[in-house]
Amino acid sequence: MASLNAGHPESPAEGSRRGREGERAEARGAEHDRPPGAGFGDPEARNISCGAPAHRSGNAAQGAETAVAVQQAAGSDPYFPEHGDARYRVHRYELALDYRPGPNRLAGSARINAIAGRSPLAEFFLNLSDFKIGRVRVDGRQPHYTHRGGRLRIRPAKPVRPGAAFTVEVHWSGNPKPVGSPWGGLGWEELEDGALVASQPIGAPSWYPCNDRPADKASYQISVTTPSAYAVVAGGRLLTRTTRASTTTWVYEQAAPTSSYLVGLAIGKYQTVLLGDPGPGGVPQHGHIPAHLLPEFSRDFARQPQMMDLFQELFGPYPFDEYAVVVTDEELDVPVEAQGLSLFGANHVDGARGSERLVAHELAHQWFGNSVSIADWRHIWLNEGFAKYAEWLWSERSGGRGAQQLAAAAHRLLSSLPQDLRLSDPGRKSMFDDRLYERGGLVLHAVRCVLGDEAFFRMLRGWAGLHRGGAVTTTTFTAHVNRYADEPLDALFEAWIHGTRLPPLPTRLPARPTHPPTNAESA
Secondary structure, eight states: OOOTTSSOTTOOSTTOGGGOSSOOHHHHOOTTOSOTTTTTTOGGGBSSOOSSOOOOOSOOOSSOOOOOOOTTOSSOOSSOTTSOOTTEEEEEEEEEEEEETTTTEEEEEEEEEEEEOSSOBSOEEEEOOSOEEEEEEETTBOOEEEEETTEEEEEOSSOBOTTOEEEEEEEEEEOOOOBOOTTSOBEEEEETTEEEEEOTTTOGGGTSOBOOOTTOOEEEEEEEEEETTSEEEESSEEEEEEEETTEEEEEEEEEEEEOGGGOOEEEEOOEEEEOSOOOTTOOOEEEEEOGGGHHHHHHHTTTHHHHHHHHHHHHOSOSSSOEEEEEOSSOOSSOEEETTEEEEOGGGOOSSOTTHHHHHHHHHTTTBTTTBEESSGGGTHHHHHHHHHHHHHHHHHTTSOOHHHHHHHHHHHHHTSOOOOOTTOOOGGGTTOHHHHHHHHHHHHHHHHHHOHHHHHHHHHHHHHHTTTSEEOHHHHHHHHHTTSSSOOHHHHIIIIIOOSOOOOOOBOOOOOSSOOOOTTOO
């Protein structure tokens, strides 16, 4: 019954989202076709320019980084103007859901704490699919409301004062189904025995009322009641699990600011395992998988704790309390990231680490895309380019091909494709194009070539730390990078980010790093 295999935004179909994270033989190739340790030390990988001048002296860039207040950015999202209301912002959702897998029946209530913007709020809306509405209240009073076309329009009995806090309560029920989109159905997916949520970019209203814009980030408490045979997994910390008669209620808390599309949920018959030993102060990592897939999973995800260690070294501390992965008993075209959670299909476990680069990609999104979010969907390359480059960094540090080799393969691929995509504003139709992923990774590689490893990784850690829990734009990023360069990199950014023609391959890598590589074959 799941429709995630065709038309999901991460589908490998032509023109589909993310430009797919499925196989591109030329660009990815075998992960172990070079000798361990090659890459950083290869003389051939360190002998040409990256297409922009740099004379490293450790000085800060000319100019200061722009402070961009994006959470209350004016106007609607240019790609999805029907989603999200910029006249207010939400700071907390409390969701209570009751789900019955057999009839695919969902009943829910939401308590939404919000703050009005700079003007009196005589009317506002939440995005919500075609459920039956049972009750709506604003600060305890009954408002006038209409519910059409995926919008719950609410007119309070009295306008909310500028900057004032207010609370909205909504009760709804019905049979959840995916939201239609150019990439197929998004959001709530009924599985053969359970359900999952895959919302990027506009699927969140398929199961709860929300201000559906990526910059509107809030904390969440999610309570889900299901028959006791089913487990419930959500991003965040499990507070309680209470069984009464034949049902169990699971309560999760996600305290970190979270975009609506990144609220993840999986309901199914799963076995839970601990990945590695986090030790004191470590990040707990759990896997939730069908029991019959446990042997394959145990090998395929064995190196995820090492990825976590590497990414914390390169990007800074993991931004959330825990990390969980779910493997469904059905096939998915590609994995799906959520905040503190990633979902994989049964086809992503083969016992041979055949999808390990995707494990790295989804983990990297916890820093880039989830903690550091985009202000609107024009800037999606900041999510996907960073996660793509994280794949290359993991390969480089785990005995696979080096970043230079992977960049060269990506460059060859892009040179054979139309050169009409602009990273800084790819357009709604191309926001999940393969080229955006590959070119986004190449931007990071070009910046690394210019800055050198020491400054480049300081820049990455600064980016993840300074904007933790916030939302950013391409301009925010270029200003941030320039702080770490001896002279502005405007020409590089103009060519790689704002232009469409493919610049020459960046080919100068710094010397081998002083820190030891990750052990490729442990676990």
